[in-house]
Amino acid sequence: MTHTTASRTDVCIVGAGPAGALLADTLAAAGHDVVVLEAGPRFDPEDRIAQMERSIRPGDSDHGVWEMGGPRDAYTSSGENFYPLNHARVKGVGGSTLHWQGMVMRLHESDFAATGPDGGEWPIDYDELRPYYASAEKELGVAGSVDNPFAPPRDEPYPMPAFAPSHSDSIFAEACEALEITTHSVGNARNSEAYDGRSQCVGYGTCNPVCPSGAKYSADTTIEKAEAKGVRVIAEAPVQRLETTASGERVEAAVYAKNGRTYRQEARQFILAAGGVEIPRLLLLSASDDHPDGLANSSGVVGRYFMEHLFAGMGGVLPRRETRQNHIGFNTTESHQFYDTDDPDIAPIKLEFLNYAGPSPVEMAMDAAEYGDELLETLQDSYGHELGIGALVGQAPRKENYIGLDTAKTDDHGKPVPDVHWRVGERERRTLARANEIQRAVMDELGVDIRWTVGPENTGPTYHHMGTTRMGTNPETSVVDARMRTHDVANLTIASSSVFVTAGAMNPTLTIAALTLRAADFVSESLKQT
Known part of the structure; x- marks a missing residue:
């Protein structure tokens, strides 16, 4: 099989889950050229009935439906509490929304005011995110009521x-x-009535791991909209490292593997949307002479403050x-x-x-x-x-809870696997x-x-990976700023629950979506200025 890399583009997004999908669709709608690199495959929606049937057979497992496991997804867990990382991960176009429960709610105002034991605090408040929450609910399609006092x-x-x-x-x-x-x-990201071209929920009852009807929101539907706007999505293309310019101040290319070879995708702006484990792993794997402790890690907190x-x-x-x-x-x-x-x-x-x-x-x-x-x-x-x-x-953010690299164990490309200390x-x-x-x-x-x-x-755990590239105003104690752009690298943005400063106790996907839509505005503004 042959593969041709895309030419230098406006935006390169790593990850085709909910954050990557919303970014791609929003930025393409604003007139920007976008390429999305996804580590996993593209699953055919026509197979959902068969996947559901497999999932309820005795002896099968929920995560087996989405082909997780093996050398590609190897990891270690060396913390005090064992962390079963692959139990609820999905690598593929659609990401975690291929199998999620679909519950969505906003963080409370108190969550944005909360601080961790180290004094870390959100650089934004609820009111700043409020309009983006409303937009996220429309994008995902949320069924809910204002009966919650x-x-x-x-x-x-x-x-x-x-x-x-x-x-x-x-x-x-x-x-x-x-x-x-x-x-x-x-609040549920599933249709109580027909919405956005998807059917009303018909009650299969197998929401996790698979919704055969398509009533539950899945980010692969947003990817389809983005592709109709000209976005190129390259599946089964795990990014191996990010390369910077000679000065080390900007990312120049994402190096990814495809069909046994490596390719370079150049872009003006790069956005990491691969989740709270793979994002810090990629940054640590991108260490260089200019960034010896890992890309965007002058603070030393990339991977730190892992929360669940x-x-x-x-x-x-x-x-x-x-x-x-x-x-x-x-x-x-x-x-x-x-x-x-x-x-x-x-x-x-x-x-x-x-x-x-x-x-x-x-x-x-x-x-x-x-x-x-x-x-x-x-x-x-x-x-x-x-x-x-x-x-x-x-869970409170603590520095000793972190995602690191296990150099003694490698994946199918010979790269150190993530090590969860929890x-x-x-x-x-x-x-x-x-x-x-x-x-x-x-x-x-x-x-x-x-x-x-x-x-x-x-x-x-409930498999909500948060905090590993936290937001903040101080470059010495955080990885990204209030715009979700890394302090160290001018053209690198992170859209993920990895930027959460505190965890709250609300399912994180709606907040991820709201933060992502906000970040898309900032990236689009930056592209128009350069």
């Missing part, structure tokens, strides 16, 4: 009405009312069969009542009521040994008893315990026989 202020309705509370949400509502816990709808959202939860069975467990595959009710707290020892908590707790009838049938009437009887007796409740807990701190453990207290009160009110608990000792 704890949400930050907004000026416009959601693009689509919220999904109605599920049947299991109505069961939780009884207990929450008794306990004076206020519940409200969830931690999961707390519990589930069990009701004595009566009425939960309709796993009837839909996404959340429709939450509570942000415990998010903004005056207690410095407790981090933000986002309480989630899980519609997908317990196996679905299809999963139960596929795992069963019986057939026919015997199977029907088993399903009638066993299905509909399970309930689950979850929570996201914010541990859960005492503040997070206290917050997880507090979340479990709230959850247990709800379950006890319902009379649930609790069968499983995830808390301080067995928590895990």
